[in-house]
Amino acid sequence: MMNEKSSKRQIRFAELIRSIISECLLVEDFYSLNFEISSITISYVKMSKDLRIANIYLMPLGGKNKDLILDQINNQKYKFQKFLSKAKLNAKFTPKINFYLDDSFDEAEKIEKLLLNKNVSRDING
Numbered sequence: 706m707m708n709e710k711s712s713k714r715q716i717r718f719a720e721l722i723r724s725i726i727s728e729c730l731l732v733e734d735f736y737s738l739n740f741e742i743s744s745i746t747i748s749y750v751k752m753s754k755d756l757r758i759a760n761i762y763l764m765p766l767g768g769k770n771k772d773l774i775l776d777q778i779n780n781q782k783y784k785f786q787k788f789l790s791k792a793k794l795n796a797k798f799t800p801k802i803n804f805y806l807d808d809s810f811d812e813a814e815k816i817e818k819l820l821l822n823k824n825v826s827r828d829i830n831g
Contacts, residue, residue: 711752719750722759722789722800726750729788735781745774748807752800759800762807771806778804 711719727747744766751760765774782802790799819825 712754715752715754715756718756718794718796719752719759721794722752722761722802723747723750725789725792726761726785726802729785733784733788735784745778748809756796757798757800759802761802761804763804764807764810768810775804775806 730745730747746764746766748762748764750762752758753760763775763778765771782804785802786799789802820829
């Protein structure tokens, strides 16, 4: 998932952020959400070069109500931001976080369906 241009420091920091955000999902109180928070998977985190922005990619279990869930998670962003600021990051600042849907599963499914298509497999196999 990581861009090959990501530094080891970015990758290490991204993994730390991913584990902290995942922990936040488990321990914080998200009673106002109308879906089961445990059904969210944090797929990966992509850090900006200066480590000031963390783009967090998530996917709800089964991919249902993705847009609604993303909106609600973004509306609760302050809880994640606060949780992150309390964590021991060994950084000069707490990165600003943004949540996005991880559509790599959807893309993989589209590719798989394409490869199963008779016309496509005929073209590939000559």
